[in-house]
Amino acid sequence: MSWSGSCESFTDDTLTSMPEDIAEVYRTTYRALVRFLYRKVWDAERAEDLAQEAFARALIHKPESARGWLFIVAANMARDDARRAARERRHLTLLTAEPQESTSATDEALEVESDRARVQAALDELSPRDREVLLLWDSGLSYEEIAAQTGLARGAIGTTLSRARRRLVQAYEAGKAGEHVARG
C-alpha cells in the first residue's frame, strides 16, 4: 500500500491501488450495501462502518463474485452486530454515560422518522426469508444472485418477492390505521 503526498492523494492512491474489479464493485454497490445494512441495524453510521468493513474483507479474501459475497458477509455482520448490541444493552443499560442530545426536531424530520419507524415495524412482520429476499432485491441483486445467496430455487424468488411485497404494504397500512385508532 503506497502512501504519499497529502490526504487527498492518500485517498486517491488507495482507490487506485484496489483491484479494479473491487474498486468498480465499490463504486456501484457501496450505497446499496449501506442501505441493505441500514435496514438491518437501523443506524446510518453503523451501516456505513459495516459496509466499509465488508469491503475491507473483500479486499483480503478476493471473492470471485464480489457483489453477492459482500451481501452475504454484510448480512452475517449485521446479525452478529444485532446480537452484540442486544448483549451490550443487557449489560450496560445502567451505565450509559452520554446523555441523549436534545435535538429540537422539526415537524418534517419527525414525520420522516415516524415513516421510517413504520416501515421498520412492517419489515419486522415479514418472515426472515421474505425480508431477506426483499431487501436483496431492493439492493439491486438479480434473481440469480438472490437465489445463490439464500439457497432458494431461482423459480421461487418471484413467489417469495410477491408475498414479501404484499405483506410489507399490508403491514405498513395496518400499522398506520392502528395508530389512527390508537389516537382516537
Next chain:
Amino acid sequence: MSHVDDGTLHAYLDGELAPAEAQGVDAHLAQCPACRARVQEERALITRAGELLALAAPPERELPPFRAGDVRPLKRLWWQVRLPLAWAATVVLALGIGSYLGSGSRAVTDRSVAEPLADRSRELVAPDTPARLMPYRTAAEPRVAKRAAAPPATPAPTAREEVDRVAPERKAIVAAAAPAPTPQAGIAMFEDGLLLQGSPISVDSARALLGAAPFSVQGAPIRAIYQTREIGYAAVVIVEQALDSNTLINVVNRRPSALALEVVVTGAATADSRADSVGALERASRARAQVASSLAAKPSAPPIRDETRNRPLRRVGTLEVHISGPLPSDSLQKLLQHVQPVKP
C-alpha cells in the same frame, strides 16, 4: 394457457423471466382481461413496496473514498473492549479485597502511600465525590475510583520499586490499575503516559465520532487513523502521520464527553473555587486517562507515546488536539499550530 401465478407475474414485471417464459406471459395477457388487470395491481404493489423501502433508507451521502486504513487486520473495536474492561475491573477489585483481607500489616503500610492520594483527590474535587469524577461509562471506572482511594493491591516487587520513585498520586494509580502479572504495562505508563491504539477507521467514521473533521498536520502523509477510548472523552481519534521515513507522529483528537464536562463544572463550583482548580481538574482527568489506558493494556497492543505530563494542547472548537512523537516539545508545539481539519 392457465392464468399467470403471482410469482411469475412479479418475475415478469421485474424483468427476470427467461425470454421464452416472458413470451408465454405476453400471449396469455393478450387474451385474458383478468390477468391484465392483475398486472396493473401487481405493478402498483411493486411500486408501493419500493416506495416504502425508500422511506427506510439512510440519508443519502456522497460515496466516501475507500480507505486503506480499513484494510488493516481488524482489531477489537471499542465497543468490544467495554465488557472485558468491566471484567478487568472486577478482577482488580477482587484482588484488592483479597490482599486487603489477607495482609493486614501490608495494608497499613500501604495506607500511608494511599493516604496522600486520598488527600489530593479531596483537593481536586469536592469532598465525598471522588467516585463521581468518573464518568459512568463502564462498570470499570467507578470501581477503580474507589480502589484508588482504598489500600492498593500488592504490585509485583519490581513495580513497587519503580512506584516509589514517582509521585504519590501515580503510585496509587499503578497499584490500583496494574494487575500483578503485567506490571510492565503499568510502569511504562508513568514515563510519559500511554495511549493504546484502537481499531483503524475511515476519515468519515472519525468525523462521525468526533462530530467534526479530525485534525492533522498539513503536508504530512497520513498513515492511518485509529479510534481509541479514553475515560472522560466521548471519542478519541488518532491520526498517524509520517514526517519522514522514520519519524511518525500521532495527532490525537479528543472530544471531551458531555458528562465529564458536567462533572468537572460541578466539581469546580464546589471546590471552594480554588485558584488552581482548573489545573487540578486537568491533573484529575490525566489520572483518569492513565487508569483507563493501563486497564486496557494488553501486551500485544503496541502503545503510542503520549507526553501527558506537559503535553502541548490546543483546543479547536469542541476538540482537544495534541501531538505526540519523537520530537522536542517545542517542535511538537510548532506542529500543533499547523494542524488543519482533514479534508474528505
